[in-house]
Amino acid sequence: MLISCLGSPAAQAKDSASRILHDGFDSSGFTEEGGLYYRENSEQAAGTAEFQTKVRRSGSGALKLSVRSLCPASDPGCSERAEIWERTPLRVPYEIPVWYGFAVKFADPIPADDHRYLIAQWKREIGPKAQGDFSPYLAFRFSGGKIFVTVETNYHPDLVSSPQNGVCPDGATPVWLRPETNQMRALVVRPPDWKAADADRFTSCTEKISVTERGNAIPEPASGWIYFAVLSKPGPKGTGHLEVFANGKWIVSVKGAIGHSDGGLGNNQYFKFGPYRDGAPDVWSLYYDDFIRSPNCEDVLKQAEYCRIVNR
Template identity: 60%
Template sequence: MTALAAFSIATSSLANANDLVLKDSLEGPDFTDAGGLYYKENYEQSAGTFEFQQDVMRNGKGALKLTIRPICPTSKDGCSERAEIWERPELRVPYDQGVWYGFAVKFADPIPQDDHRYLIAQWKREIDPGAEGDFSPFLALRLRKGKLFATVETNYVAQGAIEKPSEPCDAGAVPVWLRPDTNQMRALVATDTAWTPEDGKLYASCTSAIQVIDHGNKLPAPNSGWIDFAVYTKPGPDGSGHIELYANGKPIVTIKGHIGHADQGLGPNQYFKFGPYRAANAGEWTLYYDDFRRSPHCKDVLVGAPCNF
């Protein structure tokens, strides 16, 4: 019996995939069965390459190098370029359950400095074939003008929304980009130290439907070397959502309230994918990843800090 077959049998005997502890040191020569990861093949992913290399690493004998290059024709509106690593569908966690994720990332030079759509990791809800709408990740780690930031997305909630206030958001409210035309809104929940008000001009409104507890630590700068993230995700479009975001063992923010989407045509599971993703652009962009882990237990994922729940 192969390792993959044995792993599949073990998985099928569990109540659900949330009971699994997944780990992959990303040293190669391929993704491990115990990590449950794969490189998805489609047109946008053809912009990317993945390489298990041994020149740049955080731990062990190597790390995963992901690179994207331009492929989109100028006439193809909305085309994106990706080199994303996905969780295998049979291992995804139910949308209403909480789970911890961990991974380390290092930005290769040059780090993009333009005002463009760049993501390095995202958490989403499954979308059924034929579902209407384009649903953004309920949590995303993003880059803008060489600065790292995080956003949380949910359905548009009119109650507690203030469009373009004259003053900064009141206590208990967070900056948000209201998008009622797509039944979504995106909150700005964490930034690095270089972030300025001008960088956040898109988030010109406020909402009290999402609460952010700031723990006094900013996201690390992209040029600071390896960044080890530990993230707890439990979507709750009804207001019961909960996210914990740590970087390099330091608590960054706790997010509660309306998190994620509850539209018709969406699937039963959440899923995570990481790797460089951008709107069509020129040049190459490279990121390195190491030490992937996933568990229902904080202690298996969070390194360098106590698990408080």
């Protein structure tokens, strides 16, 4: 059995951190070894999941996830989702490092509008006593035909400055301050054709989060299959560490205050992927393949030389 009976939730989480999960979506449903499921609830009413064989990266199949137009224009808080979740007993403790790999391909037509789209996100569990709505500490987003990546943490008014001529000083990162939710969102990956208008909300700079660009651009959405390899290690007090690779190329390293430390939050992190947007017309579809989660870099990222550098 993939999920063993270990007693306390803390013991279960510690054990799950050492597991390797993998699903190539080659069957007619989720495999036990993958530890994934499609969440059936009202938020996912606009979504569908299809195990299909026509479009695939490897193996005999891939997962097609779609959302259709459902949200009324009168409800700005409504969203349309078709997200796949890790099973709750398999979640990893919040500040333990873990590697994720997944491949995504944008189906035609690829949206080009300036709108809120997400393709993957990492979050902290939210307990029943937590106050507020907490954004993902790491999110792969899409708008205006461009993929970009953001990191969220608590609002830190100290060490915040304004950009000079639109550029943050050395050691600082563009950030969108959201004091009303005790959060701030940092822009950590942007494509080469990113324009000032694309970042109209990221009008401040913070030294709480440091970004090291590795000299490679995030792929274009229309380029075909994109395989992302990601190291996830949140650390709201400044010990966070994220790495992002795409198609075997090192995109960015992020360190510092990553994630939330508010009271009432849960003990674990979790990953979910799939199309998620504010209400929009028409159907939006994404294909996913080759999901893997492992404590070991080498299982997710095949470039061993990068693993040696990151693991130092």
